[in-house]
Amino acid sequence: MKGLGIEANVTYIDTQSPAHQANSVLGPTPPNGGLNPDGTVPQTYPNLPYNGLSKWAYNVQLLYSRGKVNFRLAYNWRDKALLSTNVNPLSYATSGGNPYTLNTSPTNFDSAHSYPVYNMVPAYMAAAGYLDMGFDFKVSEKISVSFNAGNLLNTISRTLQEPIPGVFQPYDYNVSDRRYDLNLRVRF
Numbered sequence: 001m002k003g004l005g006i007e008a009n010v011t012y013i014d015t016q017s018p019a020h021q022a023n024s025v026l027g028p029t030p031p032n033g034g035l036n037p038d039g040t041v042p043q044t045y046p047n048l049p050y051n052g053l054s055k056w057a058y059n060v061q062l063l064y065s066r067g068k069v070n071f072r073l074a075y076n077w078r079d080k081a082l083l084s085t086n087v088n089p090l091s092y093a094t095s096g097g098n099p100y101t102l103n104t105s106p107t108n109f110d111s112a113h114s115y116p117v118y119n120m121v122p123a124y125m126a127a128a129g130y131l132d133m134g135f136d137f138k139v140s141e142k143i144s145v146s147f148n149a150g151n152l153l154n155t156i157s158r159t160l161q162e163p164i165p166g167v168f169q170p171y172d173y174n175v176s177d178r179r180y181d182l183n184l185r186v187r188f
Helices: none
Strands: 005-010 054-068 067-079 081-084 100-103 114-117 124-126 128-138 145-148 155-165 167-175 179-186
Touching: 114 167, 128 155
Parallel strands: none
Antiparallel strands: 005 054, 054 067, 067 128, 081 124, 100 114, 124 155, 128 145, 145 179, 155 167
16 A cells, blocks of 8 residues: 555663652651751652653554545553652641542542542552544645644543552542644745
8 A cells, every 4th residue: 555654663761760869658768857867868669760761662653644634543551660769849848747538539528439548658650541533735836734633542641659669659649631723834
């Protein structure tokens, strides 16, 4: 089939940042307000990755380009990625020393849908995949129309917290919604 193409790639990055410091909720808590004697935060998570880098990521694109028509359908996925090691610095202070609770259901408040939000623990962007589409049509040499749609699967972006090394719990949910745009380009 003329004009049809596919493009794909996979990325693997295994990182460890010795500079990250974070507290485990299990302690032990040093006597100096939770800090080491030199004022640094105890490093209870020695193998944290660099911020923003997913261990695995891939994308696949289906492309079509022929004559006046261009079409692109792309799926992008990435593994979880560290966002911060200093999340919710006020959660304990503002709740009387106890973590507050995140509820992930608008109607069900049981323990299966409620999670404590901890202080000074690593937070991650959860793994997620997004499907996007683009279409261009060249009406004439001077006029073209394009239509783009983002997040066609209406993927929910989730944030995870790691209160204990290796244990991940929900922290936040966000729906970016589907996005559409229609463009008309005119050259003078």
